[in-house]
Amino acid sequence: MKICLYLLTFAVIGAGATGVELVSEMHDFIYRILLVHGGPQIRRDEIKIVLIEAANRILPGVDENVVRTIEKKLGQKNIEVITSAPVTKVNKDSLEIGDRQIPTYTKIWTAGIKANPLSASLPFEKDGAGRIKVNQYMQVPNYPNVYAVGDNSSFENPTTGKxxxxxxxxxxxxxxxxxxxxLYTIKGKEKRPFKFMQLGFAVTYGERTAAARHKYE
Ligand SMILES: Cc1cc2nc3c(=O)[nH]c(=O)nc-3n(C[C@H](O)[C@H](O)[C@H](O)COP(=O)(O)OP(=O)(O)OC[C@H]3O[C@@H](n4cnc5c(N)ncnc54)[C@H](O)[C@@H]3O)c2cc1C
Known part of the structure; x- marks a missing residue:
């Protein structure tokens, strides 16, 4: 019985879009495919999927309406969501959130990424995640011919300050x-500051469905 608990508890750490989408798909794969189509002889209530988040809500930074929809759906799928719960230790057969221990052999980390070690090693100013800080033109300060874009760059959005x-x-x-x-520089024209336009976003929750928010400020 104890071994079942360890083997049949699946913990996903980090309730951003990747974590939410992962637990949803995992749920559907287990309950709608594996257990339905002649999979292992396991009782449905022996399986537990847990989503753990350090912040006080899932999908930090995402629109409230989308979050509410997703929370409802995760509840309907019996996925346990634990918020305000920074994981403090990961062991072979469990993980720890302070004093609380969750027995599980399967721990999936979706709690954020770090910059590529190569760009993190460059002699530029970085943010906490090792991403290269850039100015409003996406240039590396003090290096006008060096630009950084994408996951390895850190551009502070003037609208949000983040x-x-x-x-x-x-x-x-x-x-x-x-x-x-x-191109402007080559042509001797003035550069334009980068302005990000949020095009909207979608977070899927399995069964070919998603909660989405269209373009907004
Ligand atoms: C699981 C997951 C789901 C995601 N879902 C979404 C989503 O739904 N919507 C969304 O907008 N974004 C999503 N993202 C984020 C998105 O994928 C990234 O933000 C985007 O790909 C960043 O683009 P990039 O060009 O900066 O980096 P990348 O796409 O990572 O491209 C970097 C490339 O550089 C190569 N490389 C690395 N080191 C070197 C080197 N030393 N020399 C040469 N090449 C090198 C890598 O192999 C890679 O091909 C998701 C990310 C993950 C991990």
């Missing part, structure tokens, strides 16, 4: 802005 997240739409827009500014 660095832009490491997402595809940010990387694409930054790259386009840099290309234009390089």
């Amino acid at each position: 660095p832009l997240p490491a997402t595809g739409q940010v990387a694409i827009q930054e790259a386009q802005a840099v290309v234009k500014n390089i």
